Amino acid sequence: MLNEKMVGLGTARSVIRELFEYGNQRAAVVGRENVFDFSLGNPSVPAPASVNETIVDLVQTSDPVLLHGYTSAPGAQDVRDAIAASINRRQGTSFSGKNLYMTCGAAASLTCSLNGLCLPGDEVIVIAPYFPEYQVFIEHTGAKMVLVPADTEAFQIDFAALEERITDKTKCLIVNSPNNPCGVVYSEETIQTLAQLLRTKEQAYGHPIYLISDEPYREIVFDGAFVPYLTKYYDDTLVCYSYSKSLSLPGERIGYVLVPDECADAELVFAAVAGAGRALGYVCAPSLLQRVAARCCEDTSDLSVYAENRRLLLDGFREMGIDCVTPGGTFYAFPKTLEPDDVAFAEKAKSLDLLVVPGSGFGCPGFVRVAYCVPTEQIRRSLPVFRKLADLYRK
Amino acid sequence: MLNEKMVGLGTARSVIRELFEYGNQRAAVVGRENVFDFSLGNPSVPAPASVNETIVDLVQTSDPVLLHGYTSAPGAQDVRDAIAASINRRQGTSFSGKNLYMTCGAAASLTCSLNGLCLPGDEVIVIAPYFPEYQVFIEHTGAKMVLVPADTEAFQIDFAALEERITDKTKCLIVNSPNNPCGVVYSEETIQTLAQLLRTKEQAYGHPIYLISDEPYREIVFDGAFVPYLTKYYDDTLVCYSYSKSLSLPGERIGYVLVPDECADAELVFAAVAGAGRALGYVCAPSLLQRVAARCCEDTSDLSVYAENRRLLLDGFREMGIDCVTPGGTFYAFPKTLEPDDVAFAEKAKSLDLLVVPGSGFGCPGFVRVAYCVPTEQIRRSLPVFRKLADLYRK
Numbered sequence: 132m133l134n135e136k137m138v139g140l141g142t143a144r145s146v147i148r149e150l151f152e153y154g155n156q157r158a159a160v161v162g163r164e165n166v167f168d169f170s171l172g173n174p175s176v177p178a179p180a181s182v183n184e185t186i187v188d189l190v191q192t193s194d195p196v197l198l199h200g201y202t203s204a205p206g207a208q209d210v211r212d213a214i215a216a217s218i219n220r221r222q223g224t225s226f227s228g229k230n231l232y233m234t235c236g237a238a239a240s241l242t243c244s245l246n247g248l249c250l251p252g253d254e255v256i257v258i259a260p261y262f263p264e265y266q267v268f269i270e271h272t273g274a275k276m277v278l279v280p281a282d283t284e285a286f287q288i289d290f291a292a293l294e295e296r297i298t299d300k301t302k303c304l305i306v307n308s309p310n311n312p313c314g315v316v317y318s319e320e321t322i323q324t325l326a327q328l329l330r331t332k333e334q335a336y337g338h339p340i341y342l343i344s345d346e347p348y349r350e351i352v353f354d355g356a357f358v359p360y361l362t363k364y365y366d367d368t369l370v371c372y373s374y375s376k377s378l379s380l381p382g383e384r385i386g387y388v389l390v391p392d393e394c395a396d397a398e399l400v401f402a403a404v405a406g407a408g409r410a411l412g413y414v415c416a417p418s419l420l421q422r423v424a425a426r427c428c429e430d431t432s433d434l435s436v437y438a439e440n441r442r443l444l445l446d447g448f449r450e451m452g453i454d455c456v457t458p459g460g461t462f463y464a465f466p467k468t469l470e471p472d473d474v475a476f477a478e479k480a481k482s483l484d485l486l487v488v489p490g491s492g493f494g495c496p497g498f499v500r501v502a503y504c505v506p507t508e509q510i511r512r513s514l515p516v517f518r519k520l521a522d523l524y525r526k
Numbered sequence: 527m528l529n530e531k532m533v534g535l536g537t538a539r540s541v542i543r544e545l546f547e548y549g550n551q552r553a554a555v556v557g558r559e560n561v562f563d564f565s566l567g568n569p570s571v572p573a574p575a576s577v578n579e580t581i582v583d584l585v586q587t588s589d590p591v592l593l594h595g596y597t598s599a600p601g602a603q604d605v606r607d608a609i610a611a612s613i614n615r616r617q618g619t620s621f622s623g624k625n626l627y628m629t630c631g632a633a634a635s636l637t638c639s640l641n642g643l644c645l646p647g648d649e650v651i652v653i654a655p656y657f658p659e660y661q662v663f664i665e666h667t668g669a670k671m672v673l674v675p676a677d678t679e680a681f682q683i684d685f686a687a688l689e690e691r692i693t694d695k696t697k698c699l700i701v702n703s704p705n706n707p708c709g710v711v712y713s714e715e716t717i718q719t720l721a722q723l724l725r726t727k728e729q730a731y732g733h734p735i736y737l738i739s740d741e742p743y744r745e746i747v748f749d750g751a752f753v754p755y756l757t758k759y760y761d762d763t764l765v766c767y768s769y770s771k772s773l774s775l776p777g778e779r780i781g782y783v784l785v786p787d788e789c790a791d792a793e794l795v796f797a798a799v800a801g802a803g804r805a806l807g808y809v810c811a812p813s814l815l816q817r818v819a820a821r822c823c824e825d826t827s828d829l830s831v832y833a834e835n836r837r838l839l840l841d842g843f844r845e846m847g848i849d850c851v852t853p854g855g856t857f858y859a860f861p862k863t864l865e866p867d868d869v870a871f872a873e874k875a876k877s878l879d880l881l882v883v884p885g886s887g888f889g890c891p892g893f894v895r896v897a898y899c900v901p902t903e904q905i906r907r908s909l910p911v912f913r914k915l916a917d918l919y920r921k
Contacts, residue, residue: 132697132733133791133798134667137642141801177590186585186814195572199775235630235779235808242807247532264804271805272529302527338527380594382813384630396528403528406536409659410666411806412637413630417815418777419581 140267147171150486157484167513168486168505172311172463174379175504176432182378185426189419198422202415204405206233206387213425214387221429222360230391232404233416233424235384237347237373241305242268242411244343244369244388247403249274253302258288259494260312260465262345265305274302281495286315286456286465290324297332303341303369304329309348309358312493312500313465314458316352319359326365333367339395342368347386350377350431352460353438366393369400374424376461379432385420437462440503440510447514451521462504465490469524473497479523485516535662541887542566549881556879562908563881563900567706567858569774570899571827577773580821584814593817597810599800601628601782608820609782616824617755625786627799628811628819630779632742632768636700637663637806639738639764639783642798644669648697653683654889655707655860657740660700669697676890681710681851681860685719692727698736698764699724704743704753707888707895708860709853711747714754721760728762734790737763742781745772745826747855748833761788764795769819771857774827780815832857835898835905842909846916857899860885864919868892874918880911 144152147170154168189198205211211228218226234240249255251273257265259281269276277296282289306325308317317325329340344361349372352358361368373386390401415421444464448455455466468476473489473496480487480499490498503510539547542565549563584593600606606623613621629635644650646668652660654676664671672691677684701720703712712720724735739756744767747753756763768781785796810816839859843850850861863871868884868891875882875894885893898905 133794134642134645134802137798137801137805138794139801140804141642141797141799171596173595175591178594182594183585183590187582190578190581195578196570196774199573199577199777201568201776235812238807238809240807242805247529247536250529267805268807379591381596382594382810384809384812399528399533402536403532404536406532406534407529409535410532410637410662412633412635412663414633414779415777417630417779417812419814420812 145263146492147488150488153481154486161484164512166484166486167509167516169501169503170486170488172502173381173504174376174432174462175506176379176434176436178379179427179430179432181427181430182380182423185423186419189422199418202233202418202421204408204415206231206416207418207421210421210425214428217428218389222363224360224362226389226391230389232388232390232401232408233421234386234388234408235413235416236375236386237345237371238264238268239384239408239413240371240373240386240388241265241343241345242271243404243407243413244371245269245272245274245303246407246411247400248341249302252300254298254300256293256296256301256304258293258306260286260310260490260498261305261494262307262311263492277301278494283495283497286310286313287317287321288325290328294328297340299336301332301340303343305343305345306361307345309352309458309460311348311461312463312488312490313456313495313498314461314463315456316356316358316459319357322359322361322364329365329367339367341394341400343371344368345371347373347376348461351434351437351462353441354459356459358460362389362391362393366391367395369394374428377431378427380420383417383420385416385424436507437504439507440505443507443510443514444501444503447517451518453517453521462502464501464503465498466501467498469521471497473499480520483516483520485513485520540658542883545881545883548876552879559907561879561881562904562911564896564898565881565883567897568776568899569771569827569857570901571774571829571831573774574822574825574827576822576825577775577818580818581814584817594813597813597816599803599810601626601811602813602816605816605820609823612823613784617758619755619757621784621786625784627783627785627796627803628816629781629783629803630808630811631770631781632740632766633659633663634779634803634808635766635768635781635783636660636738636740637666638799638802638808639766640664640667640669640698641802641806642795643736644697647695649693649695651688651691651696651699653688653701655681655705655885655893656700656889657702657706658887672696673889678890678892681705681708682712682716683720685723689723692735694731696727696735698738700738700740701756702740704747704853704855706743706856707858707883707885708851708890708893709856709858710851711751711753711854714752717754717756717759724760724762734762736789736795738766739763740766742768742771743856746829746832746857748836749854751854753855757784757786757788761786762790764789769823772826773819773822775815778812778815780811780819831902832899834902835900838902838905838909839896839898842912846913848912848916857897859896859898860893861896862893864916866892868894875915878911878915880908880915
């Protein structure tokens with residue numbers, strides 16, 4: 132009688148959440164310091180000081196009726212203008228506020244974009260490894276998720292596999308670079324090849340194929356890694372952004388969808404995103420946080436912690452003979468498991484109170500995700516445990 | 527190619543928003559003080575001081591990683607417990623935190639509830655006059671809205687008309703008391719009769735009929751009006767609440783869905799609401815505002831302003847011979863128009879720079895909505911203009 136699909140979604144605990152809860156239970160038994168929980172992608176570094184300073188300043192100096200009042204549905208105009216100007220300064224683009232639709236974070240950016248674009252029967256292409264909620268978001272629109280297997284060497288794109296999967300029904304393709312779960316950044320060459328392929332297919336099928344760039348990790352990159360700005364390579368791009376990771380505000384739910392003027396049917400696409408926001412019950416993005424995002428959008432939390440964690444972990448894996456692609460960004464590492472069955476590997480790790488997430492859930496078996504957004508001392512103390520795990524396979 | 531329905535929703539400007547924009551344009555021409563804009567239901571009274579004090583205190587004394595971090599999907603446990611305890615204190619109920627699912631405001635409460643409950647082909651009953659976004663929310667689920675015409679005398683419920691419309695396909699019924707747009711509070715007798723009718727129909731059809739109580743105006747009542755708490759009259763009730771109006775925080779998007787233990791399939795219903803939240807992209811309600819709601823949930827903004835506005839307006843209408851039901855709550859009055867065509871009446875008002883919303887948009891022609899959440903001096907200065915309008919019909 133109820134919507135069983137929704138019951139299922141609300142009842143099923145994600146593997147990640149399950150692991151996290153297990154970690155809490157174990158912590159009660161063996162002590163927090165003896166559980167090495169790498170399950171959750173929850174930023175461990177506080178928001179930059181500017182965030183809380185801005186909140187206090189806004190609260191103390193703004194008209195409260197305006198500060199906490201409805202903004203227009205796509206967001207406060209000054210907020211949209213400020214964020215567009217900031218993107219332009221950093222990316223050399225020429226957006227204006229009217230290209231931006233403020234949202235309640237990346238998940239909302241994706242659901243508004245997908246519900247605006249998709250009709251039942253459409254296909255949405257996703258490239259493994261991928262964030263598993265994509266499937267939930269896509270299926271709610273009535274569209275079908277089409278998965279491109281991972282390039283498990285470089286974690287770029289297997290273009291032959293992608294090309295095979297583009298059909299007349301392909302409405303859009305989601306890319307996520309820097310990538311959750313593998314941390315890899317798509318190279319400029321990858322983006323150029325992707326753009327060329329999509330343009331060719333658009334011509335062949337005679338309709339746009341939208342590229343959705345889900346990029347909450349854009350700011351979290353290491354060694355000066357270059358993250359191409361996709362609208363500059365491919366016109367029919369929607370950018371889905373969130374401040375959750377860059378400003379360590381995942382609970383506050385603030386982000387945006389950017390629809391460039393160059394995008395096919397740009398005005399209609401923008402209207403469709405806004406219409407979807409309306410139908411899903413998003414009246415406006417949280418008003419105080421909109422203003423915080425506008426003022427703090429060029430700040431980030433202290434990324435040096437993630438850089439240090441990454442270095443320690445990668446060096447450790449190398450010494451232990453654990454293969455791991457070098458993550459150019461995010462706070463995830465995605466080492467190859469020491470047996471083909473990643474679930475069994477993660478279980479073995481769990482028996483040592485080392486909590487890592489099997490790659491299968493991200494469409495990429497044979498790997499595990501290690502979310503290193505944790506205190507650096509946890510990384511240090513975990514290395515002997517990773518070694519113990521590796522040794523179990525070498526007896 | 528795009529989802530045309532979403533394009534339509536994003537392109538169509540609501541009558542209310544259209545009026546508001548017109549008001550801004552007229553203000554530029556004739557001066558802000560000469561435009562009497564009663565179009566928007568945007569609280570005019572600031573949030574109580576406790577809200578901003580709480581924000582500053584939380585920001586200055588909490589661990590920022592926790593304060594701004596993800597909460598669990600249904601909300602932070604301590605927040606849910608505190609709000610449940612507050613409802614229990616005031617309503618004599620016995621809820622616990624696990625009955626509450628925190629949301630991004632009333633619209634999200636409704637979309638999560640409706641998407642959780644409804645399947646395509648279901649019917650959702652709505653009683654006129656009604657908030658027009660209900661139709662958008664209902665149709666997104668694939669269900670059909672079934673409208674019960676207004677009781678234009680007392681603005682309670684026309685039970686004969688309601689009974690005719692309950693069928694085997696009726697999944698739920700939405701009530702909104704105190705009501706937007708008419709301000710009326712359903713009496714205890716109305717609620718008792720409604721509960722009895724629904725129980726009878728549940729038995730007849732052999733399945734639950736859920737009652738969704740959309741009650742963002744619960745706290746905004748006058749002359750000690752009694753607003754029955756619906757879970758005490760009918761087990762299969764979901765309460766959709768928002769702090770937008772009571773705490774003057776409409777832009778911040780914070781509210782909840784309450785699913786009582788007594789509700790049929792309570793655990794599955796709760797899971798369905800949570801599952802819908804997940805599919806729609808609501809990861810959690812904004813974390814800072816969850817804490818603000820928990821601490822300030824027994825406060826309200828200064829309601830005496832609305833009480834005074836209401837008194838002035840009702841007295842004025844009475845003197846002018848304009849019929850108007852006495853609104854027990856909200857900040858809306860819903861006078862009868864002086865000609866049958868409410869749209870023509872609102873146009874005539876507009877020609878005097880008096881902006882009121884035709885009742886037709888709320889499923890109730892022959893009336894207009896006057897949103898009196900404005901400065902009291904605007905009410906005072908508008909009375910001669912309302913009189914001028916009335917006089918146009920008496921020449």
